[in-house]
Amino acid sequence: MTWTGSSCFVPLVLLFLWRVEEVAEACSCSPAHPQQAFCSADVVIRAKVVGEQEVDTGNNVYGNPIKRIKYDIKQVKMFKGPSQDIDAIYTASSSTVCGVTLETNGNEYLITGRLEADGKMHVTLCQFIEPWDALSPTQRKSLTQRYEMGCECKITRCTSVPCMISSPAECLWTDWVMEKAVYGEQAKHFACVKRSDDSCAWYRGAAPPKKDFLDIEDP
Structure with a gap:
């Protein structure tokens, strides 16, 4: 009887720990008014998404490769940002860490994001990203x-x-x-x-x- 109870308890503990880890890793952010998103962003552009690929961006502290999604874009208009055009945006590889999923069929989006030190534009689920046709x-x-x-x-x-x-x-x-x-x-x-x-x-x-x-x- 003791052995049976222990065997049931271990999977339950593992399941609980897995759920805690899953919640801890989930993306969470407060909604922002579109104006707030505009004002806090480094870059605000209207762009077509024309391609997607997974890229390595180095290793974490444990030596594991860090993957990001690179979206190739064609900039239509820049509302805020650097003097040069943006030709790609980067995001995390999973929505659990705030990665963004975009359609790559040439749809136009309004995209707000931050500019990294190397000049690359990074976006997350916490930023305001909407299909252009959905804007008022x-x-x-x-x-x-x-x-x-x-x-x-x-x-x-x-x-x-x-x-x-x-x-x-x-x-x-x-x-x-x-x-x-x-x-x-x-x-x-x-x-x-x-x-x-x-x-x-x-x-x-x-x-x-x-x-x-x-x-x-x-x-």
């Missing part, structure tokens, strides 16, 4: 000027009520509590911009400017 007209227009106008503003995500801002230089992002969606109306159609008095407010591009500011105290 306001999001596309905001990439050229409006998002940058609000980079000094702070966008605070509201996850439960009550929630509020702590300074006039903040915009409250309420898509989750209002629509139960990460990317709702504010993400698709609004930008948080700085006004002449250094306060910040939501601005909707489709309406006249004087009626476009949605202050936090408005109903």
Whole structure:
């Protein structure tokens, strides 16, 4: 009886340890408003993905090779970044470590990422990467000027009520509590911009400017 119980206990322990390791390695990050993603990124481009290959990027501390996915791209437009075109982006080989999976059939994407010391562009699941056709007209227009106008503003995500801002230089992002969606109306159609008095407010591009500011105290 003792031997049988021990044999059952060992697999259960191993299963538990495996689950802990799996959770520890899972990719986790808080959603960011598209404007936040733009402002925090080193590079923001519109590009076609035309190829994919697995590449070695050296060894880890245990001597095991580190694999990354290299996506060959054709840059269509750069909204933010270095003077030279980007011809490839790199990402981790697995989604558990925030690796990104992209279609390589020539689809166009908006891609935000960081620039590494060697000049290579690296992307993760925590960055804003969307098919170009899925972007709203306001999001596309905001990439050229409006998002940058609000980079000094702070966008605070509201996850439960009550929630509020702590300074006039903040915009409250309420898509989750209002629509139960990460990317709702504010993400698709609004930008948080700085006004002449250094306060910040939501601005909707489709309406006249004087009626476009949605202050936090408005109903």
